[in-house]
Structure formats: structure tokens, C-alpha cells
Amino acid sequence: MGYTVAVVGATGAVGAQMIKMLEESTLPIDNIRYLASARSAGKVLQFKGQDVTIEETTEDAFEGVDIALFSAGGSTSAKYAPYAVKAGAVVVDNTSYFRQNPDVPLVVPEVNAHALDAHNGIIACPNCSTIQMMVALEPVRQKWGLDRIIVSTYQAVSGAGMGAILETQRELKEVLNDGVNPRDVKAEILPCGGDKKHYPNRLSTPWLKSTSSLKMTTLTKK
Numbered sequence: 001m002g003y004t005v006a007v008v009g010a011t012g013a014v015g016a017q018m019i020k021m022l023e024e025s026t027l028p029i030d031n032i033r034y035l036a037s038a039r040s041a042g043k044v045l046q047f048k049g050q051d052v053t054i055e056e057t058t059e060d061a062f063e064g065v066d067i068a069l070f071s072a073g074g075s076t077s078a079k080y081a082p083y084a085v086k087a088g089a090v091v092v093d094n095t096s097y098f099r100q101n102p103d104v105p106l107v108v109p110e111v112n113a114h115a116l117d118a119h120n121g122i123i124a125c126p127n128c129s130t131i132q133m134m135v136a137l138e139p140v141r142q143k144w145g146l147d148r149i150i151v152s153t154y155q156a157v158s159g160a161g162m163g164a165i166l167e168t169q170r171e172l173k174e175v176l177n178d179g180v181n182p183r184d185v186k187a188e189i190l191p192c193g194g195d196k197k198h199y200p201n202r203l204s205t206p207w208l209k210s211t212s213s214l215k216m217t218t219l220t221k222k
Contacts, residue, residue, distance in 0.1 A: 001028070005033070005067045006065045008035045008069065011045070015034075018094075041054055066089060070094060078097050093122060105118050111134045
């Protein structure tokens with residue numbers, strides 16, 4: 001018997017990758033549900049060659065769902081994840097909203113899968129840079145220990161979502177290639193991520209020049 005899986009944010013850049021990975025996984029899935037905003041409801045995507053109609057994300061959209069994968073922004077997770085849990089689903093949240101919540105386990109399966117036993121319906125995962133670093137460093141930590149980590153991260157534009165991807169493509173065309181579709185020019189790295197609204201003191205801290213740096217510091221400790 002397989003699961004009913006809901007992908008919240010199915011039309012976004014991360015949602016598309018979640019769908020692709022679910023198609024390639026061995027997870028037994030009997031039913032797939034795609035949830036997105038009201039403007040995307042009614043559109044059709046595919047899962048393993050079968051049409052799936054997108055549904056609007058609402059409080060009542062999670063009935064019968066076993067696993068709900070959230071990647072539609074922190075505000076969406078904050079509003080709808082509790083309804084998913086109330087309906088009986090286990091939420092795996094890919095946004096930053098629950099990461100520092102002391103009642104929500106922050107899990108990288110290769111590092112602390114045991115933390116899954118303590119979930120209360122919601123499981124958070126770190127940001128991409130932290131996940132990769134933890135997978136690489138955990139065997140080192142176990143065998144020799146770690147005193148200090150010095151790391152640089154390079155953030156792809158895709159990390160800011162589909163809108164950022166489209167904006168970058170447009171700017172490449174307009175600015176770097178004189179209106180010609182870019183072929184050889186690549187500009188996929190953000191020089192600095194985050195803003196004063198979310199991290200007001202980051203620019204006054206010499207070593208902390210992006211929210212990614214702060215995430216890696218705080219999330220690694222948790």
C-alpha cells in the first residue's frame with residue numbers, strides 16, 4: 001500500500017525538482033496531489049506521464065494526505081502546515097519558517113535521522129549549503145572531531161525561485177548581450193543574499209555578508 005503525497009508549491013522551481021525526484025524515487029506512491037496558489041489552480045502538470053490537475057492550497061486541501069512536502073515560501077508553510085498536520089499528514093518543510101523552532105526537528109537524514117523519531121507532525125530541513133556541508137563533514141566529525149569550519153558558499157539565482165531565474169535571463173538578454181539571447185555568457189551567482197529586513201546587523205559583521213552565512217552557522221549548531 002502506497003502513500004498519498006502532496007507537493008505544496010508544485011509550480012515553483014523547487015516544486016518541479018521535488019516532483020522529478022519523487023518520479024525517480026522508490027517511495028511507494030498511490031496518489032500524488034499538486035497544490036499551489038489560486039492563480040495556478042486548474043492547470044495541469046504530469047507525474048510519470050499521467051496528468052495531474054493543480055489544486056488551490058487551502059485549509060481543507062490536505063484530507064487523506066499522508067506526506068506533505070512544502071516549498072512555497074515561509075508564509076505558506078506558517079499558514080497551512082498546521083492544517084496539514086491536523087488532517088493527519090506528516091509535513092516535510094523546505095522553507096526557513098520552522099528551522100529554528102525548538103519543537104521541530106531539523107533533519108539531514110545522513111547525519112541525524114534519529115531526530116525523526118521526535119517529530120510532532122512537522123520536519124524541517126536546512127538550507128542547501130548546510131545540507132551538503134553536513135553530509136560531507138559528519139563522517140569527519142565522528143572519526144576525528146571538528147574544532148572549526150571555514151567555508152564559502154556560492155548561491156545560484158535559482159535559490160530565489162522561478163521569478164529570479166526569469167529575471168536573470170531577461171537581464172542577461174537586455175544588458176549583457178545587447179538584446180540577443182545569451183549563449184556563452186553566464187551570470188548565475190548572487191554576490192550577496194538576504195536583506196536588512198530579516199538580518200538587520202549582518203552588514204556590520206565583517207564575516208557575515210549574507211543570510212546564507214548566518215544560516216550555515218545557526219543551522220549547523222542545531
